[in-house]
Amino acid sequence: xxxxxxxxxxxxxxxxxxxxxxxxxxxxxLPFVAFWELFGILVAVAALHFLWKIDHRPGGIATKDHLYxxxxxxxxxxx
Amino acid sequence: MDNFGPLIILFAxxxxxxxxxxxxxxKDRKMSAENWAVGGRNFGRWLNWFIMCGEVYTAFxxxxxxxxxxxxxxxxxxxxxxxxLAYLVGYHVLPRVCALGHRHKLVTQADMVEYLYDSRPLGIxxxxxxxxxxLPYLQLQLTALGLIVEVASLGAIGRVTAMLIAxxxxxxxxxxxxxxxxxxxxxxxxxxxxxxxxxxxxxLPYHYYGGFTEMxxxxxxxxxxxxxFPGGTQNLDVTWGMSTILLTAFGFYxxxxxxxxxxxxxxxxxxxxxxxxxxxxxxxxxxPMLVGFTAVIYYASNPLPQAxxxxxxxxxxxxxxxVLGILGGAGALACMIPxxxxxxxxxxxxxxxxxxxxxxHNDENISPExxxxxxxxxxxxxxxxxxxxxxxxxxxxxxxxxxxxSGVTQFFPTIxxxxxxxxxxKLGAVCGLVVGEALVFLLILSKxxxxxxxxxxxxxxxxxxxxNALVFVIVSLLSKSGKTKMI
Numbered sequence: 001x002x003x004x005x006x007x008x009x010x011x012x013x014x015x016x017x018x019x020x021x022x023x024x025x026x027x028x029x030l031p032f033v034a035f036w037e038l039f040g041i042l043v044a045v046a047a048l049h050f051l052w053k054i055d056h057r058p059g060g061i062a063t064k065d066h067l068y069x070x071x072x073x074x075x076x077x078x079x
Numbered sequence: 080m081d082n083f084g085p086l087i088i089l090f091a092x093x094x095x096x097x098x099x100x101x102x103x104x105x106k107d108r109k110m111s112a113e114n115w116a117v118g119g120r121n122f123g124r125w126l127n128w129f130i131m132c133g134e135v136y137t138a139f140x141x142x143x144x145x146x147x148x149x150x151x152x153x154x155x156x157x158x159x160x161x162x163x164l165a166y167l168v169g170y171h172v173l174p175r176v177c178a179l180g181h182r183h184k185l186v187t188q189a190d191m192v193e194y195l196y197d198s199r200p201l202g203i204x205x206x207x208x209x210x211x212x213x214l215p216y217l218q219l220q221l222t223a224l225g226l227i228v229e230v231a232s233l234g235a236i237g238r239v240t241a242m243l244i245a246x247x248x249x250x251x252x253x254x255x256x257x258x259x260x261x262x263x264x265x266x267x268x269x270x271x272x273x274x275x276x277x278x279x280x281x282x283l284p285y286h287y288y289g290g291f292t293e294m295x296x297x298x299x300x301x302x303x304x305x306x307x308f309p310g311g312t313q314n315l316d317v318t319w320g321m322s323t324i325l326l327t328a329f330g331f332y333x334x335x336x337x338x339x340x341x342x343x344x345x346x347x348x349x350x351x352x353x354x355x356x357x358x359x360x361x362x363x364x365x366x367p368m369l370v371g372f373t374a375v376i377y378y379a380s381n382p383l384p385q386a387x388x389x390x391x392x393x394x395x396x397x398x399x400x401x402v403l404g405i406l407g408g409a410g411a412l413a414c415m416i417p418x419x420x421x422x423x424x425x426x427x428x429x430x431x432x433x434x435x436x437x438x439x440h441n442d443e444n445i446s447p448e449x450x451x452x453x454x455x456x457x458x459x460x461x462x463x464x465x466x467x468x469x470x471x472x473x474x475x476x477x478x479x480x481x482x483x484x485s486g487v488t489q490f491f492p493t494i495x496x497x498x499x500x501x502x503x504x505k506l507g508a509v510c511g512l513v514v515g516e517a518l519v520f521l522l523i524l525s526k527x528x529x530x531x532x533x534x535x536x537x538x539x540x541x542x543x544x545x546x547n548a549l550v551f552v553i554v555s556l557l558s559k560s561g562k563t564k565m566i
Contacts, residue, residue, distance in 0.1 A: 013164055013324060014160070023295070041163040042163075044166065045355065048354055
């Protein structure tokens with residue numbers, strides 16, 4: 001799921017670029033390619049929002065932060 | 080006297096910001112060199128957000144984006160695309176960087192690489208490359224500040240004098256404030272910048288064309304194909320766009336000063352939180368582009384001497400001169416604050432990673448006073464070098480930025496694979512870096528950027544990054560020892 005959420009904005013902004021490299025139709029007064037890339041920022045924000053939710057669930061990556069920060073915890077003990 | 084109106088307003092902005100920036104430094108006169116740089120490692124979410132935001136809204140966003148829109152059209156839109164992606168990369172990488180910094184008391188990016196691969200020479204090598212590519216970025220800020228002073232003086236001050244003034248202003252500002260000063264002034268600067276960009280970005284197209292749609296229809300009719308890749312250029316095609324977006328997305332957080340900013344965060348949730356809220360700031364980058372597009376038709380019969388002046392010239396020719404003063408003031412802050420941050424990080428890299436670790440064998444007895452003095456002298460030297468470059472090797476702002484990006488992005492495999500791939504080895508990191516940087520130097524010096532690949536073009540830095548990663552992975556798999564410590 002984390003991989004998918006990371007991949008979607010890349011697909012939107014990079015992989016789709018050859019197919020959206022057109023000026024018409026204008027959306028919000030902008031050429032289509034500009035609108036597409038601008039909207040891509042919001043796609044990334046949405047993906048980041050869900051990543052945050054996943055990482056802060058019990059057992060998620062963010063709950064292990066203190067282990068990574070603490071010099072007395074050994075590498076082998078972080079699982 | 081009338082001619083000096085904009086300049087007076089501009090300097091009022093600068094003096095105000097210098098005083099504001101100096102206050103935190105004066106309160107705490109006994110700051111150690113480490114504190115001066117990472118601010119006590121206790122920056123919370125929003126303070127860190129404003130520092131980072133201050134980095135995104137550099138002079139480049141302001142003048143470079145509008146200049147490119149004016150000169151090249153469609154290819155400018157790559158700037159919109161990479162922001163969101165860069166933060167996504169940062170979301171995964173930075174929490175680990177931050178945690179590692181706390182765990183081992185790291186201050187610079189080179190400290191981190193030195194720790195990961197247990198190799199001081201690699202750390203020193205990395206800092207040398209970092210310094211080499213921070214210089215074009217610094218040059219970008221100085222050049223932009225010089226342009227602003229030049230235009231705001233309404234022709235009374237020439238280019239070289241304007242650059243000298245910019246040099247003095249930046250050096251003074253850094254001497255008066257440390258990273259804390261940068262943080263406290265960044266808030267004010269961000270507000271000024273966003274207001275100026277949105278205000279002019281909406282007003283100018285409406286003033287001249289009656290709306291965005293009308294403006295783009297006019298441009299499309301006058302210059303078919305200008306609004307998409309490759310726009311007004313021959314070689315900035317779609318594949319160039321894709322490779323440049325990827326290069327800048329991966330390279331964004333590889334700037335050495337961003338590592339130092341990440342170490343100053345209180346906990347790994349701070350960079351995560353930043354990643355979610357920074358893209359909103361990126362949305363505003365469309366507005367300077369709109370100003371650039373407005374200039375396309377306005378200056379069609381009478382091209383500007385330098386594309387980066389498009390924003391300033393259009394404002395000068397549209398409004399009374401005091402408006403130019405306010406814009407110049409906001410723009411000057413956008414140059415000085417990032418320049419200060421860049422200078423701090425660069426001088427820290429040199430004094431800590433090259434001087435002390437390289438020449439003084441990491442002598443524990445060097446007094447903090449001595450270190451601080453060294454860092455301050457370095458700031459003068461660095462600004463002088465950037466000044467020399469901007470006077471004698473002038474270049475378009477975006478080109479400067481892309482050169483720096485091509486160079487620092489080569490750190491991506493070294494750092495990210497070193498943090499997340501347990502098979503990454505020291506030898507692999509060295510070989511990858513050498514290959515990547517050698518390609519960047521070769522391709523950029525021989526004007527092979529963008530790099531032609533059949534009928535298409537790719538960003539030379541991206542090509543170098545792919546080769547770098549390939550070499551890194553192969554050599555790492557082959558080497559038996561010198562593996563990364565990861566945490």
